[in-house]
Amino acid sequence: MRFTYNWLNEFVEIKLKPQALAQVLTMAGLEVVFLEEKEGDFVFEIEITSNRPDLLSIIGIAREVAALTGKKLKLGSFSLKSYRGFNSNFKIEIEDRNDCLLYNAKIIKNIKVGSSPDWLKQRLELVGCRSINNIVDITNYVMFVWGQPLHAFDLDKLDDCCIIVRRAKDKEELITLDGQKRILDPQTLIIADKKKALALAGIIGGENSQISQNTQHILLEAAIFNPLIIRRTRQRLGIQTESAYRFERGLEPQILKSASWEAVDLMRRICGGMLILDKTQGRPKKKDKIIYFNSQQVKRSLGIEIDQKKIITILVSLGFKVKKQKKALKIGIPSYRKDISLEMDIVEEIARIYGYENIPTSLPKVLTKIEPDLKRTYILKIKDILIGLGLDEVLTYSLTDKETLKDFGLESKEAVSILNPLSKEQEVLRTSLLPSLLNIIIHNLNQKQNYVRIFEIAHIFSFLNDRPQEELSLGLGIAGVKPTLTCQGLIKEEMGFLHLKGIIQMLLDRLGIDNYSFKLNEKEGIDLYLGKERIGFILMRSILKNKKAYLAEISLTRLFGFIRLEKRFTPFPVYPAIIRDISFILKEGTFIEELIEEIRRQGQPFLKEARVIDFYKGKQVPPGFQGLTISCLYRSDERTLTEEEVNPLHDGVVKMVVEKFNARIR
Amino acid sequence: MSDFDFDQIQKTVEAELERITSFQQLQVFQHKYLGRKGVIPSLTRQLSKLEPVQRRQLGQRINALKQRLINYIAEKEPLFKTQASSQSFSLSELSLPGIAQELGHLHPITRVIEEICGVFMRMGFSVVEGPEIETEYNNFTGLNIPLEHPARDVFDTFYLEPRAWIRDRKELKERLLLRSHTSPVQIRVMRARKPPLAVVVPGRVYRPDAVDASHSFMFHQIEGFMVDEDIRFSDLKGVLEVFLKAIFGQEISMRFRPHFFPFTEPSAEVDIGCIICKGEGCSVCSRKGWLEILGAGMIHPNVFKNVGYDPNKYTGFAFGLGVERIAMLKYSINDIRLFFENDLRFLKQF
Known part of the structure; x- marks a missing residue:
């Protein structure tokens, strides 16, 4: 959300310099991510979290500033004198009340479309919004001030005097304001007249009813649509607009009214129009949210005593209505604060304004009864042993493509597929660590390493009884020629099968496992058995020119049950051998x-x-x-x-x- | 040759014995007197030229001296041998590289995870791990992140393709996914156990992000949480202060900013003063002087309800952090892809 210092200053008196204001806002949860001096003003950009749609408006931010600095919010009043309330047979039809909670249409006649006055252009451009013409600019300006998106239609382009809020027909078409032809479906909510679609509700207008230099009369829309439908449509069509961003986070009838009237007022002053109709369809239920708040909650969850007077001051400054009752505070939540529904939400508001930095630090007493995770002990032990044997630990991606699995001779049918991969390399979850290890070996030999000795401990995935399963796996890989300096000079030794076997034997030995055996398998490799259970294998792959890589994979999930780390002393033999x-x-x-x-x-x-x-x-x-x-x-x-x-x-x-x-x- | 000569020889021998301080000197001495062409054998050879009486007398003395030297050498040799005095090496031998078995290296991510878990274990936390394939409930709904809510936007997620026959069955409502954060383990642990709880959870997480210098579709997180009857926000601040100082040094400055996470209330983002520029503002901290390090907050009452805890009885805090980010800051690594490229020139630095 972008705004400027001077613009904000119209709604609340700011005594702080821009930098200091940025600091105050950031520490209250309105993180200023951008601040720049521009054209005699200061442009702020604030990251607004998804729970606070009320802050997608300058008035919302002004309200926070007022609470944080002890100032009053300044809201202007609009003169509505020119409205004479002509009667008209204009009709608003809402097909499904769940799709559209409220639709307000205002008809303004005899406006003069032209370019906006400089102040208006400058404001919009500072916050990154291109100036189009005075009518469109006013709708945007009001959206930034109030957070309520508005839309203006050229009234003369509408067939019959009516607005219909309905789902699109299958394959219905609309060319939107960005020049794109959209093919719609019944999941899309549109604004239409008797004959055609006019706009994608809440997202973007249509070319067929857009404001042009020749427009004389307009229909000004202010509505509240179902956030979910806007969200889905926006996602499906891949459009993001300032309007959709606000609709999908939820809007509020009281604000809609103010925003719409301010727009009319501005149009009257800037474009010379006259309001001839104000019609609303739909009546949202008004429900005042009340929370009974026990001040003890503050101490209980924050660890600090805050005076009740201070609590009340904070809440009132945020627009909450607070009544002191015997046991609790009765707090009326303003309708624009949709994020507040529990006592803890009130606690957060108090903490936020009071300042997180003013809450002390303490250390809790921990008395937990969770026994240590043996699995983790084993993994660390295995890593220690392998590091001691000279292997380097690697971490590789769990996702891969089917091709890689197939090239390695693995069955990709057993692999768990990803529904929404970004690229082919994220197609499936890997069923073995070895293809990744082989790639790492090749990469490092290409980087002119003489030899590579690596291992990885990670999950592999496959279907078991049609449910995806994970298994903890140990992958080992060695390749290349290792030069070793001895007292007799240099020895060059090709890393081979026996080195890998030795590593595995040493590992098993140090884990207290002795009932293992190696057996030849049909694929010219060796299988590792613990007792009668096959828990791993060793294989060879030819790589590069004449080079061989030796790889092994062992199921840790199965190995863990055999590990015996407890030690017991065996007395030395008494008789000679x-x-x-x-x-x-x-x-x-x-x-x-x-x-x-x-x-x-x-x-x-x-x-x-x-x-x-x-x-x-x-x-x-x-x-x-x-x-x-x-x-x-x-x-x-x-x-x-x-x-x-x-x-x-x-x-x-x-x-x-x-x-x-x-x-x-x- | 006379007795007098022999006295002289005996004197010289005694004097030389005095000066022997090393194994090498002992060997030189042994060679000089007892070697095949040494002093004593040559004396013995000359005996035959002497008169029988003289021969016997001198012969006895020579034998006595020889025995004395043999005894002396036998006694001193092991002593000098074990002394291992550096003087016994030549300079070139000394300056050759030492010979030892080469050790491997832990991946820097493992190092950081172990360091962080170690800090929390010393504070009484237990380490628990969870699966990488999760249900939509544990990853989202249980954590108070409703379906199709804008709050889910920050959690882009990989979904798993179900087997065909399961896809067609209506009763399988729950979609499976690759966890997009380690927080689902909160749900698992709390469902399985009763408070008090103090747990840290390291692990891999997945988000469909295009890979670049600062993004990866797979990365590591550490989740931590504590639940009991009297856990407060001030405890969260205290625990995280201990943690951050242990990892980044006692002088580090930190700040807690209000933020929003669906599963905590109140929520906070925690920054540390930029360790590169010391708060002056640099490219690493985007000129802010602060580095965002972790997200935290008091566990949301709805999360407690979802796992069957009474929110009026229990309070708790939770936090989560990205391991790669911490590792990048700690080791001055500027590209997240280095962690997964596994170039030995990178790995062998840790």
Whole structure:
């Protein structure tokens, strides 16, 4: 809402300089977002919140200034002497009273259309409204002063002496004042005569009845339309006008009357017209809103004692009617304050004028019984572990396009679609984090990063039993060649499958999960199982020239149930262990986890540990084979084992490896 | 070679022993006397040239000295080794880069969320999270934002497309959407629990905004609220003061301006004195000298009614803030897109 200092000054005496006024308004909730000196005046722009349509008028703002500075609001009076009240058979028809609460038509004859006087032009231009002609300018001027939009029709363009407020017929047409041909439908409220549409009610007028240089007689409309219909039509047609903005926030009959009469008065003085008809259709119910207000509410909700006298002064200055009663204040709410309906609304008014800055600060005692969210603890723990393993956290958009999902080999039919995306990239909610991670990897390799190691924890979405579901997911991705400086010099290592597997194993280990296993899947990837449940997978994607990215996704929603963060100390073993290593050559394609599992079984009852301590390919090993060293640890919990006990057991293990896995012992 | 010579040697040995202070010196000493071409072996080799009596006498003395040196070295070696005196490195070795496992980095948004939640947790708040897919009721209606009300204009929202057969069924009145703010978690928590409550809610939110340097269709918010029998506006001011000072420093100035939110009454917008220009007015604060940081207010009685709380019994406050905005101010980031581009040159700075 724009206004000027001098214009405002006509309605309330301002003792403050413009800058100081801006400060006072801002601190009372009328945030001044723009202030500029222009043509000897100061232009203000205030951000008006949607609950205060009464502030979409200079009088409304003047009323606030009066309350804030202890001044009186100045409202002029209009002389209505020239109105003689001709009788006329002019008719106003309102098709549905729900669409139009009130319609007032005034007919002014013998006006002279021309350009506006300079003062009027200047006012409008300062607040950003283009001057059209004196009639249109007056309607705009009055709208800015009172907040009530008005519309003037060229009376001679109307067929028959009537105005009809009705819904448009399907496909009915109207060329609006912005030169656009609008195709209407029955959801649109229009102003019409017997034969044709004249205007989109409350939004914009039509070309066919617009004021021109030749206009002699006008019909001045002042009405209150259903805000919802104006809002919907405005949204549907994509038009925003000062008029629609006000209609959709709600208007008020008392103000309509004043605005309309002021317009007539100005037209008489500026355009020389004569009022010959004033007719109103519709009678809005007058309901005085009363709130019984207990002054204790102030202390209870603000935490400060404000003297009742002060409270009354504040409320009266805002135009409220206050009566002191035994237990409460009886407060009559002025009709233009549609935002006030509860005691708390009154509290806010008091606080606003009293000044939020004058309310003290205090600290509440908090006694809440909410137990800590384990899920959150887990997420933070997982992030800590992954950061410790050298991965960087990324955050990527949850929305994507179907194409991206498809390119990655994901079923886009399962994806939840967005009804109103702004662009293709917001078409669906992603069903996996991995396409986003792959993009981040490619982006960073293109930025000449040697290697990338990243993770993201976020929701993924899909339909389950036709209801959209979210699942918390962990995505991991690595790619590139990592240079590592060691005491022996530089080592360059390509980030590969085993690095990613290692990260996952370390993560699971630190989360206290040990019943996991990896299994080959049909898509040439690896699935991660916890017990019998598949909770994730690892896969490879070729990117750029000869480069590979390794990606993994794990369902945290499912993983959480397996996490054991509590620790328990295991005493050191009492008896010494005997360690035997087996080195052998093995055909490639053997699933080594299975081999280890077999060794463990074979080495019972004393084999406590079997793990890979070395593996190698290359010259020493024939092609198609790989070398492997497995360390076996034997121990008893009851006594010191002897070589004689371990040797046959270990021989059995070696024999099994040779026979069952075709290994050649080295 | 005579006894006299040996006395001289023994003296020199003792003097040199005195001066040994490092492992390296010890090694040099060991090499000089006990090495294959060292003093003692060469003395031993010369013994054969001596008379038998002399040979035996000197031989015993040489052996005694040799034993003494061996013992001495055995005793001192571990000591010097563990001393790890920096003198034992060469300068070039010392100035090479250190070797350590590289650590990853938390995303700056996570850092800010954790920092903010940490402040509130120290004040006794619990952290709760909610789903990103919400019902229209929790996102709007329950929060006193009526359907088709101008108040909804500021909350442009992504709606979900229902499955075809559900779309045709009349009984499914409720549309699903991507939450446009974290406030629906207020409804969820209050419906599930009774006061007293002190909760903060971090999370992703979505609004159909065209992406530019200061807008993103996905961003993060933190919601906070407290409900009990005696929570007042002054408590809101106090809690937010503690919070803002913890995040932006004790010297920060702040102001509460009246504002409108459908779910709070009275409502406020909270500004801090611009941390870039210290209130002088600059491009970051649009010459205002103030930065809008969060929205807040006393929870609206209608919201209490919607969750089944008695507004005459309970009062409470709520606030909400944009994490990206705070992170941008805190870390001097000028483009919101940097958060979602995930360039490692950006991420590795945090």
